[in-house]
Amino acid sequence: MISRKLSAGDIIDARCTRCREILNHRIVAMVEDKVVRVECNTCGGVHNYYPPPTAKEARAAKASKEPSAYRASSPRSGSKKDPVEAERAEWASLRPTMQIDKAQDYAMNESYRVNSLIHHSVFGLGVVKQLIAPSKMQVLFEDGVKLLRCQ
Numbered sequence: 497m498i499s500r501k502l503s504a505g506d507i508i509d510a511r512c513t514r515c516r517e518i519l520n521h522r523i524v525a526m527v528e529d530k531v532v533r534v535e536c537n538t539c540g541g542v543h544n545y546y547p548p549p550t551a552k553e554a555r556a557a558k559a560s561k562e563p564s565a566y567r568a569s570s571p572r573s574g575s576k577k578d579p580v581e582a583e584r585a586e587w588a589s590l591r592p593t594m595q596i597d598k599a600q601d602y603a604m605n606e607s608y609r610v611n612s613l614i615h616h617s618v619f620g621l622g623v624v625k626q627l628i629a630p631s632k633m634q635v636l637f638e639d640g641v642k643l644l645r646c647q
């Protein structure tokens with residue numbers, strides 16, 4: 497079996513921490529034959545290399561994103577009018593309008609405006625829905641609305 501050796505500057509598939517997708521990345525740094533840092537071709541972010549998930553992991557991730565599957569495993573799946581479900585649907589409908597490269601990294605000492613696009617290290621991409629004085633805001637994330645601190 498012939499395996500081509502990777503080197504810095506090569507393009508490989510990697511998991512982007514910002515885009516949260518498997519995308520083309522350019523190798524920035526390697527240690528021996530291991531890729532350590534990559535640059536995302538989509539958002540331009542440089543981050544540690546995360547290999548793309550195996551087919552099995554990809555299927556599991558897809559299954560967990562399925563709202564029905566998620567709800568089915570939840571003990572509180574009786575009510576049909578689930579606000580979180582509606583929030584998830586709203587996020588999904590807004591997703592095509594979100595420009596990832598315009599998202600600000602969330603920090604609690606920043607101030608934000610309604611409709612600002614932010615990137616949270618845990619919740620991912622979110623849109624500011626409402627500012628609640630003092631120093632709190634509601635942000636719509638893929639997983640529903642969260643209350644975050646801000647200035």
Ligand SMILES: [Zn+2]
Nearest residue numbers: 512515536539
């Ligand atoms: Zn990216």
